[in-house]
Ligand SMILES: [Zn+2]
């Protein structure tokens with residue numbers, strides 16, 4: 467199994483390891499401090515900015531409240547002139563926690579536990595954040611409102627820019643068939659905030675319930691969440707496909723993270739990899755008929771607002787039931 471991160475580091479772990487420790491990662495210990503900072507009030511009116519460093523709000527257990535880390539980020543941004551002196555925590559950046567897990571209260575963070583995204587930052591400031599704030603593992607330049615990836619074969623891809631550190635992070639996804647760990651390098655794969663019950667997985671579950679060991683075509687698989695859910699649910703076979711090669715690389719990584727071994731791997735062909743009961747393709751959806759197989763269920767999960775008619779027409783001859791998600 468190859469779980470090396472694209473940065474060459476140890477950012478990627480097996481799902482069994484993550485799931486074993488996930489419930490203990492974010493809660494406070496009895497000594498942890500919540501400074502109760504207000505999100506909409508200028509930071510300079512609430513704390514002494516000169517006192518903000520890596521020890522600001524730090525507990526002896528090694529964790530800091532999310533707001534203390536955000537205050538540290540904002541302090542560096544103000545020092546570097548990318549935020550003005552009246553800035554608030556609210557307009558600092560989007561924190562993408564890793565591994566992300568739905569909790570009722572704000573998380574207390576440890577080293578390398580979040581990637582941040584903002585459209586107002588310099589490379590120097592990003593380097594300073596990575597060097598001085600232990601909790602931040604990556605800094606991305608981009609707009610959270612613009613989805614990352616490739617909509618269809620006629621579009622240009624959109625990506626965020628990694629300014630410093632590593633952007634690989636993990637979402638823990640709850641499914642009726644057990645929890646999954648889905649990694650994404652967020653510069654190339656869209657952000658999806660996990661919910662306690664995923665509406666997409668609920669749609670899939672209702673269809674899966676009608677079949678016994680169905681065959682599945684996950685035609686727009688992204689990092690593999692829905693197709694891997696189907697494997698966990700006992701699908702006889704799953705064919706993963708996405709036109710966006712970075713998504714396919716993450717699908718292969720996520721199959722391995724969740725315990726599905728890759729037997730065959732070849733980046734030069736349309737078929738990129740396969741294992742015991744799955745195959746992974748990187749094709750335009752129009753070309754999927756050349757696989758020459760029939761499927762019980764096809765999943766189509768496109769970017770919001772994409773016209774799915776072409777997608778449906780491309781697969782309807784060889785798929786019994788088509789689930790269109792967005
Ligand atoms: Zn990494």
Ligand SMILES: [Zn+2]
Pocket residue numbers: 494495496497498499525526527528529
């Ligand atoms: Zn503590």
